Amino acid sequence: MKKHLSLLVLFVVAYANAQEKNVTNKAKDTIIKTEVVNVVTSYVPKITDAFKIKQKPVIEHTKETQKKALEYQIFSVPVASTFIPKSGTMKKVDLGKREKLYPNYVSVGFGNILSPFLEAYVRRSESYNSELGAHLKFLLSSDPVADTELSSTFYNIDLNINYTQQERYFQWSAGLDAEKDKYNWYGLPTNITFTEATLSAIEEAQSYNHIKIFGQIKPDDSFLEEANGAIAFFSDSFESAEFLVDGNAQFRFPLDNFHRQLNDLYVNTTINYLGGSYAYAYDAVTPIDYNFITLGVHPTYKFNVQDLAIQLGAKSYFSMDTENSENNFFIYPDVEISYPIVKELANVFVGASGDLTTNMYQSFTDDNPYLSPTLDMRQTNKKFDAFGGIRGKLNHQFSYNAKVSYADIENNPFFVLNQSKSEGDNIAGTNGFTFYGYEYGNSFKVVYDDIKLMTFFGEVAFDGIKNLTIGANAQFNKFTLTNEEEAWNTPKIKGEVFGTYKTNKWFAGANLYFVGNRKGRIYDTLPAETFTSVDLKSYFDVNFNGGYHFDDSFSVFLNLNNVLNNSYQRFNNFNVQGFQAMGGLTWKFDTLF
Numbered sequence: 001m002k003k004h005l006s007l008l009v010l011f012v013v014a015y016a017n018a019q020e021k022n023v024t025n026k027a028k029d030t031i032i033k034t035e036v037v038n039v040v041t042s043y044v045p046k047i048t049d050a051f052k053i054k055q056k057p058v059i060e061h062t063k064e065t066q067k068k069a070l071e072y073q074i075f076s077v078p079v080a081s082t083f084i085p086k087s088g089t090m091k092k093v094d095l096g097k098r099e100k101l102y103p104n105y106v107s108v109g110f111g112n113i114l115s116p117f118l119e120a121y122v123r124r125s126e127s128y129n130s131e132l133g134a135h136l137k138f139l140l141s142s143d144p145v146a147d148t149e150l151s152s153t154f155y156n157i158d159l160n161i162n163y164t165q166q167e168r169y170f171q172w173s174a175g176l177d178a179e180k181d182k183y184n185w186y187g188l189p190t191n192i193t194f195t196e197a198t199l200s201a202i203e204e205a206q207s208y209n210h211i212k213i214f215g216q217i218k219p220d221d222s223f224l225e226e227a228n229g230a231i232a233f234f235s236d237s238f239e240s241a242e243f244l245v246d247g248n249a250q251f252r253f254p255l256d257n258f259h260r261q262l263n264d265l266y267v268n269t270t271i272n273y274l275g276g277s278y279a280y281a282y283d284a285v286t287p288i289d290y291n292f293i294t295l296g297v298h299p300t301y302k303f304n305v306q307d308l309a310i311q312l313g314a315k316s317y318f319s320m321d322t323e324n325s326e327n328n329f330f331i332y333p334d335v336e337i338s339y340p341i342v343k344e345l346a347n348v349f350v351g352a353s354g355d356l357t358t359n360m361y362q363s364f365t366d367d368n369p370y371l372s373p374t375l376d377m378r379q380t381n382k383k384f385d386a387f388g389g390i391r392g393k394l395n396h397q398f399s400y401n402a403k404v405s406y407a408d409i410e411n412n413p414f415f416v417l418n419q420s421k422s423e424g425d426n427i428a429g430t431n432g433f434t435f436y437g438y439e440y441g442n443s444f445k446v447v448y449d450d451i452k453l454m455t456f457f458g459e460v461a462f463d464g465i466k467n468l469t470i471g472a473n474a475q476f477n478k479f480t481l482t483n484e485e486e487a488w489n490t491p492k493i494k495g496e497v498f499g500t501y502k503t504n505k506w507f508a509g510a511n512l513y514f515v516g517n518r519k520g521r522i523y524d525t526l527p528a529e530t531f532t533s534v535d536l537k538s539y540f541d542v543n544f545n546g547g548y549h550f551d552d553s554f555s556v557f558l559n560l561n562n563v564l565n566n567s568y569q570r571f572n573n574f575n576v577q578g579f580q581a582m583g584g585l586t587w588k589f590d591t592l593f
Contacts, residue, residue, distance in 0.1 A: 100552040102588035109557070109584025114142035117582060124591065129166035134159070144577040146567070149194065150186040150204045150442070154369075157181075170222075174215040182207045183369040187573035189417070189441040191522060194424045201427040203437040206373075208365055209235045225250040225266075234276075234362040238436070240373040242276035242361045263303050270296040274358050282374035282418060282445065285433070290377040291322040292358050300334065307343075311336045317356045319379060330356050330381065342392070350388040356381055359413060364446065368415050370574060372443035380448075381410040397464035403457045411448040414488040417572060418443050419523040419531075441523065444571065447488070452480035470499040486519035486533055489571050493517075493538075508546035515539055520572030539568035547586075558583045 109117040116138075123133040137158045145152035162175030184204040188194060212232035218225070227249040234242040248270040255262035271294070278288040300313035313334035320327050332354030340347045357380040364371055389403035420441025421429060428434045454477070461471035474495035479487040493516035500509045518536040523529070542564050547557035561580040570576055 102553070102590060104591065105586060105588040107557075107584060107586040109559075109582050111141070111580055111582035113144040113577065113580060114140075115144070115580070115582060116140050117584060131164045132162075134161045136160075141577070144580070145186065145575055146578060148186045148575070149188055149199050150202060151184050152186040154183045155181070170217060170219040172215065172217045175213075177210075177212040177214065179210040180207065181210075181365075181369065185370055185438050185440075185442040187370065187442050187571070187575075189420055189522060189573055192420055192422070192424045192441065192525065194422070194440070198422060198425060198427055198440075202435075202440055204442070205237070205437065206369075207237045208362075208369070210362060223251050223253060225252045232362070234360075236373055238373045239279040240277070240361065242274070244360065244362075245271075245273040247271050263301065266300045268296075268298040268300070270294070270298075272296075272358060274360060276361055276377065278373050278375065280374060282372060282439070288374065288376075289323055292379060293320040293322065294318070294356070294358055294379075296356075298334070307340055309338045311351075315353075315355060319356065321379075332356075332382075332384065341390075344393055346390055346392045348388075348390045352384055352386045354382050354384045359446075364413075368444055368571060370442075370444055370571065371415075372418055372438040372445055375446050376448070378411045378413075378448055380412060383408040383410060395464070398460070398462050400460045401458065403455075405453075405455045405457075407453045407455075409453060410450050412451045412453075413446045413448055414484065414490060415444045415571065416447050416488045416521045417441060417523070418445050419526070419529060421526070423525055442573065447484065449484040450482040451487075454478040454480075467503055468499065468501050470497075472497045489518055489520055489536070491516045491518050491538075505549050506546070507549070509544070511543045513541040513543075515541075520569075522572070534572060536569050536572050539566055540564065541566065541568075553588050555586045555588075556583065557586060 103123040104121060106120045107118070111117065117140075118138040119136065121133065121135045123131060125131050135158075138156070140155040141153065143151055143153050156179075158177075158179045160175065160177045162173060164171070164173040183206050185206065186204060210232065212230055214228070214230040216226060216228045227247070229247040230244070232244040232246075234244070248268060251267045251269070253265045253267065255265055273291075273293050275291040276289070280286070281288055294317055296315065296317045298313065298315045300311065302309070302311045304310070311334070315330075315332040315334055317330045318327070319330065333352045335353075336349060336351030338347055338349035359377055359380060361371075361373075361375060361377070364375065385405055385407040387403055387405035389401065391399075391401040391403075393399045418438070418441060421435050421439045422441075456476040457473070459471065459473035461469065463469040472495065475493070477487075477490070477492050479490075479492075481487065493514075495514045497512040498510065501507065516538045519533050520536050521531045522534050523531045541562055544560040544563060545557065547555050549555040559580075559582045561582075562576070562578060565579040567575050567578060
């Protein structure tokens with residue numbers, strides 16, 4: 001016990017001395033010193049130390065974010081109704097089998113009057129933005145007209161090559177069209193008896209050659225909508241030649257910069273040069289030359305005033321007849337106003353127009369290939385053409401159009417027979433020149449007259465029956481002539497009934513043409529130059545066509561023309577072919593190379 005007390009007293013005395021010493025030292029040390037202590041340790045984290053997000057976390061909303069329950073109350077009110085729903089089933093729309101389209105095809109056929117036929121079109125895409133295509137058509141008919149003293153054989157060959165290129169800011173195309181046609185002046189006058197020697201000496205063949213180079217450009221974003229140009233040359237077997245340079249450009253000018261409700265103004269400009277010559281005139285050995293230069297401007301503006309659709313425009317031409325040293329300026333209206341009496345069902349329209357047409361040897365031969373190469377070439381001036389009518393649709397299946405017009409035309413062309421230079425037993429004139437094959441009263445010339453023409457036109461079409469479309473049109477012409485006695489070889493009444501039928505495998509079509517009475521000339525024998533008018537009887541021409549598709553690539557066709565076998569005259573002294581039948585095969589394909 002004493003021992004423990006001694007140790008406790010000793011500990012207390014030592015502690016008191018230590019405290020007294022520390023107080024003395026602190027007082028002496030008045031400046032606080034700072035030191036940098038570096039603690040070095042190592043830490044190796046583990047995956048278990050990471051905080052893991054649960055796959056389906058539980059989100060607890062506070063009172064501020066909790067959604068409030070919405071309560072709805074419905075107040076039922078009785079409503080009188082006579083509607084009674086009718087139960088039924090949904091009808092399936094038959095869209096039919098989608099036809100596969102091929103870019104190329106070849107069609108060959110053969111007719112009953114030794115008539116081979118060939119038509120082909122091939123297309124090749126050189127790249128994504130370019131395309132090269134070619135179309136060829138050939139038809140030969142060997143002496144198809146019965147009971148003619150001269151040959152009536154004809155053939156047509158047409159080749160068209162075109163190329164289209166899409167550039168970054170515009171599209172352009174260019175091409176070549178070449179055509180060769182052969183016909184015979186087989187329509188000898190019936191009031192002249194030709195001897196066998198004279199018939200064997202007549203060279204009735206005539207051939208036409210036509211070549212045209214054309215081009216087009218369409219900018220993507222420009223005032224110029226499109227521009228077209230063509231250079232063409234036309235000739236025949238008798239040293240006739242015709243040269244054509246034709247160009248036109250269509251511009252579109254936005255007018256909304258002046259007022260936001262204004263539409264675009266379209267302006268079409270044209271430039272045309274036509275020059276040609278014939279080796280001989282019909283009644284002289286002197287040549288015939290003609291040259292026309294025509295410049296034209298045609299602005300058009302369309303707008304609506306409520307339901308009234310209005311088109312305002314004008315056509316103006318400056319024409320130069322350089323051969324006769326004549327210059328003329330023409331201006332015509334181009335106005336049309338339409339108003340829907342009953343929307344889509346009946347739309348009435350009235351308007352006035354006019355135009356200047358430069359007649360060409362090439363276009364005349366398209367209408368009548370039996371012309372003599374001795375034509376008088378003029379421009380036709382349609383001073384005005386006032387018209388009005390009604391058009392519309394019924395139930396989107398039945399459409400109709402009725403129109404009446406009255407026109408004042410200067411230099412309207414008509415086809416009339418040339419007088420025969422032979423009396424039937426001679427092949428040369430008193431001047432010693434041998435007659436050409438068209439100088440036996442078996443060719444036509446063109447005569448011009450100033451006329452007033454009133455026309456009534458109507459057409460209807462119906463496509464309400466599945467796969468079937470039918471329609472009809474008719475036209476009545478009333479001529480008021482100035483110098484000529486009749487509107488030669490021009491019908492007063494003509495009409496057409498047409499129809500098409502098509503299924504997945506079968507296709508068929510029909511065309512029934514009616515042409516009314518016409519008037520023609522027959523000349524007395526030389527030396528008199530008088531003539532008498534004759535009636536050309538009306539005719540009814542019935543044509544059918546059809547075929548069958550074996551598959552998307554192969555099909556057969558059959559064309560039947562002049563089914564009634566009528567031996568009518570399209571132009572006086574020129575009978576047409578009788579019944580014609582042609583069958584063939586068509587092959588459509590993707591590419592050959």
